[in-house]
Amino acid sequence: MSLISEDSVRGENIFKDISADADDFQATEIESMCMNCHDNGVTRLLLTKIPFFKEIIISSFSCPHCHWMNTEIQSAGAIQDQGVCYTLRVKTKKDLDREVVKADCATTRIPELDFEIPPFTQKGALSTVEGLLDRAVAGLEQDQPVRRATDPQVADKIDEFIQKLCKLKAVESEFTVVIEDPSGNSFVENPVAPQKDESLTVSRFNRTVQQDVSLGLRADDDLEEEAPANSIDAMRNEVLVFNTNCPECNSPASTNMKLVQIPHFKEVVIMATNCDSCSHRTNEVKSGGATEDQGTKITLRITDNSDMSRDVLKSETCGVLIPELEFELGMAVVSGKFTTLEGLLTDIKDVIVTRNPFVSGDSTTSDRMERLNEFAEKIDKIIAGEMVVHFILDDPAGNSYLQNIYAPDPDPEMTIEKYTRTFEQNEELGLNDMKTEGYETEN
Structure with missing residues (x-):
């Protein structure tokens, strides 16, 4: 032992x-x-x-x-800043083999059967989509002998519903599996990474007060205290330090927070954690202002290695697209950060390839490894200036930024689009009263 x-x-x-x-x-x-x-x-x-x-x-x-x-x-990790919702459209039997991490506070739904597994009614599980179905069937069958003796009609209806769940594994018709986790610590595999998964939708949401209470983040009678009027001014002139634990080795560490004004843009909050025990370092950027009235889509045509030195602010709500690679990165995969274009591309390569949990061990396939290695080589070529591509930052909150090296003159290789958010984007940002039509473009 x-x-x-x-x-x-x-x-x-x-x-x-x-x-x-x-x-x-x-x-x-x-x-x-x-x-x-x-x-x-x-x-x-x-x-x-x-x-x-x-x-x-x-x-x-x-x-x-x-x-x-x-x-x-x-x-065993920290509760995330936002909750996460995975919506998987199961189309073939291969979709049943997708790896799934379901936290105990997550809600699982199958809308086609009007079926829901409430939070905290099952323990967390590392399984597959098929495993989730089997677990649901086992849970329903557990008390069936008692029901058949005490209430045969209810038992018959549950048997009928169990048969419907079992038929889903044959995938005779498409169905939907939704995993909604307020802690943000659930996960559904994307088997075609780094390409966008057309069958899987990932969205982030702000927790409600009730969800914070259920996760133990606040007490039932917790009241928000209004910050002093001069607290923001004080933060601009000093670095705030918070005691925390290292996300890698769990040793005591400190997180530094500072408000920084980005030229030609806005104010942001930069947070950095340094660990003296294992030398692990993290940095994260949060927007210091409110959500903009419109979303922002920034498109840069990368033509030279000098573009790699451009400053980039990628907010936590921003997605990244590289059309030439058929690559799309969701808003929540890489956290908000203020870095250079080379630094952001390196982080993307690290997340998609180096730290991908499905490129080592028993779950590895030669086809997946070949596809990810090819993607890594193309990212290296982009960083070296050997491949001309379009790099797109799409932020529905309008809180992302890419440096214009020709400022205050227009950048001939960069365009900025302002657009009105869709209803789905407003849902993700917690803004449901915005209009959903129209585009406006500026150079």
Whole structure:
């Protein structure tokens, strides 16, 4: 039985990458009581991390006396700033094999059957779409013997519904699976990465007060206190420091926050975390102003390596498109940051290729590896100025920026479009009273 020591917590990251080659990748075994026969069994805990989902704890219980088993996962990472909603259109049987991470606070819905699994009624799971269906069927079948004895009519209706769920696995017709997680810690695999998944829609949303309460982020009677009138002025002239934990090794660290005015643009909040234990560094940018009346679409034609030195502000609501690569990056994949164009392209390559959880281990396929390696080579060519492409920042909140090196004159290689948001974009931003038609272009 392996134990988690204080040295391992403070010295190195106890959350290891999933890998079939790791020799020291051992589970922690704990003797615990079986909830079925009340004798003693064994719980195995595995602390690992999945990029795009951060750290997780996988626990598996088995009882040698009654042979009862139970497996679940729990998120070990921080609750995200926004919730996430995955909407998957299941069209073929291959879609049933998609990897899914479902947090215990997530709601699962199948609109075609008017079926919903409420939050906190199931433990978190690392599974597939088919596994979610099997788990739903097993949950409904669990109390069927008692229902058949006490209420046969209800039992018959549930049997009929179970048959409908089982038929979904044949994919005789398309159906929709929706996973809505206010913690932002659920995940559905995109098997065609780095290309856009036409069957999968990912949206972010602001939590309600009730959702914050259910996640333990605020008390039932928590009241928001109004900030002093001069607090913003004070923040502009100083760096604020907050105590936190390193997202990599969980050691005590500090986060620095500063309001910065970007020339020819607006004010932003830059947050940086440095860890003295593992030297891990992160930086994130939040918009310091309100959501603009219109969205902004910035298109740059990259023709030379000198374009890589342009300053870029990518907000947390901004998507990235490179049409020549048939590549589209959703707003939530790379966090908001203030960097250079080369830095942003390097981050995109790192997220899509280097830290992709499905390019190593048992889930790797040669076709997927070849496709991702080809994408990485093209990104390197763009950075080196050997490939002419269009780089597009599409921000429905209007809070992103790309430096005009010819300012105050117009940039001949860059265009800026102002557009009115669609209803769906307003939904993602929590703005449902905006108009949805019309485009206006400016150079």
